[in-house]
Amino acid sequence: MRIELTRFRVNAGAQARVDEWMTFLNNHLAAVRETLEPEQMYVETIFSETSSGVDYLYWYSVQGTGGSLVEQSDHWLDAQHLEFWRDCIDDNYPPEDLTERVTMMPERVADAMVPLDSVPHSPKS
Structure with missing residues (x-):
């Protein structure tokens, strides 16, 4: 792990676009969740900060090993x-x-933070 x-x-002048993207992510959490499993991403949280007039984003993640990279994904999100x-x-x-x-x-x-394919599944009745 x-x-x-x-x-x-964040690029100067891009804060409105950042706000739009965060709203978009919050409104499309089901699609976001679809992208997490292939990346072996167990937790991903984005924080923001403005310091001395400069905007920053912080990515916090808990990730397994061997996941795919976002650049390799064919998911629309x-x-x-x-x-x-x-x-x-x-x-x-x-x-x-x-x-x-x-x-x-x-x-x-x-x-509990293990790849989905290694979690035993209960047979459906």
Whole structure:
């Protein structure tokens, strides 16, 4: 399991587009969930911050290993995600990975974070 928190700088003037994208994601959570399993993404949360007049997005994720990359996806939502990324994320500002110091979660939660294909399924009656 990999846990990450990364800060990305938003392009100047792109905050309205960021707000539209966050609203879109919140309104299409079923489609978002369809994209998570192939990526082995167990938790993905996006935070925002404005500091000294500059907007940032933080991606927090808990991800398994061996998942597909968003760039390899043929899901319509991932295509829009990549378009959003090109429009809004400042490629001239390197992403900043925050350092994980400790992860605290109940063992049952950690044990539940496994690829879907390794979870035993109950036979349907």
